[in-house]
Amino acid sequence: MKPTKNKPYTYTLILPGMLLYAVFFLVPSLFGGVLSFANIGRFSFSDIRFTGWTNYMNVLTDDYLSAAIRNSFVFAFATTLLKVGIGTALAVFLNRRLRTTNYLRTVAFLPAVLSTVAVGVFFTSAMHPTNGMINRFLHAVGLGAIAPDWLTDPHLAIYSLVGIETWKWSGFTMAIVLAGLQSISKDYYESANLEGASEWQQFRSITFPLVLPYFNNALIVNLIGGLKVFDLVQAVTQGGPGSATEVFGTLVFKSFGSGRLGEGAAASILLSLIVIAITLPTWKLIARKEVEL
């Protein structure tokens, strides 16, 4: 019975897509594993010299390179926490009918639409130590004494980037959670009200479990996005000052520019392994909760 059922659907439809995906995504992923053990200076097969674990050792032990790993983690965890927290708060806030709901939702999502580089340009000006909008505001409200060098202070720069990223993507996270809140049928609440369930009970046994898959998605998407970050850092600080905002993405870009391709490949492979090691268990953990509830 099965074979006849499958007949009208043909694998030739998937051929073009799968072929491109395999050649330009899957093969590079595997080939990256090979290159990460090699010393290559240019894009030629004859130039590949295998050097064992050297690239990985360099990435992990070099101060400059290991700063990238540390910064990627700080950036990913801090931004995920902030974006999911603020995004969820916004979603709950804008899940009701206010006169300005449509306007507020539109504005909240707007930063996600702008190019990261454009956003980076704006914040480079806004975080200017003397003329920038943010420090001027601090001076105006009497907090001039704490007005920091947002992007040039090595201890602060990575957190300034966290702030920019949060500004840009919180509204996007809001949209995901909001989609979840809106997918919940009003009937549940009506019958819960009839049963006399309290607001907290309704949240705990209706809202929370039904919105959890969306929340899960938001969390994973932000975690992966945070670990992969490149455009924002490159546009605003290029990894500096020193190595204060170096992340995996800028590391790969620098190795590409300087011809240390093997190290770039190793960093990239490490990033993939870290992404998988963090996101899979997180996703599974929350997915299991969904079933239980």
Next chain:
Amino acid sequence: MSRKRPRWAAEAAGLLLSLLVVVPLYFIVVNSFKDKASAAAMSLALPRKWFLLSNYAEMIDAGGVLTGLRNSAIVTFATVALLIVLCSMTAFTLQRKNTRMSGLLYLLILLGLMIPLQIIPAYFITYYLHVKTYLAAVVMLAVTNFSFGTFLYTGFYKSIPREIDESAIVDGVGPYRLFFGIIFPLLRPVTVTLVIISFMGVWNDFGITIYFLNSPRNYTVTLTIFNFLGTYSSDWNLIFANVVLVSAPVVIVYLLLQRYIIDGMTAGSVKG
């Protein structure tokens, strides 16, 4: 009365909060009309003298913004078109076939949602295969968005009843006419979602284009702003004019089609 006040307060809090987005946008636009000295002061004041089009004219003239717009249009159009065709076809067969093979292939595709593109080996392979500039950028942007598009279509196919396929098959329709003639026209809602989301992603892309479109001749608009920041670092009026030119198309598209985005989020978040 006690009911009315919180609502009013919420309204006010919301409007106040929205300034966090509105003020930066106002700031960029207003400073794009100033002269160099007053833009460098970075104030929110309206220009004393409106340099209405001179900054924009200079940008278009010297900044290569027109070339950038053309390149962005080429790359974005080609990538989005490719994504629609490839993702809708792939998702159809994979969702309808219920075999171990199709499950495995789908899993392989979902992997692309998670792991980042290995950029150096990818560059190596395009270089080796002589796939260069626009074509390379389009191919790479297509494969990095392929997983998301296929995922989106797969979710949508679950809502198209198999009875449609079956009645067509009874009428003697072959697999290709089934897909292109009957199924594909039904996909409009999800295709609109994919178009908007991938349009924005590709138009704004920086992480891939910076590697594959690496000469000013084939810079997209996003790359022109980045390039600008280096060469015109003190001409904030020009930089902001550039930002406005580059962002305008995508903001306009967003404002026109925003309701589809939330729909798309819902579709994209459907459990697999």
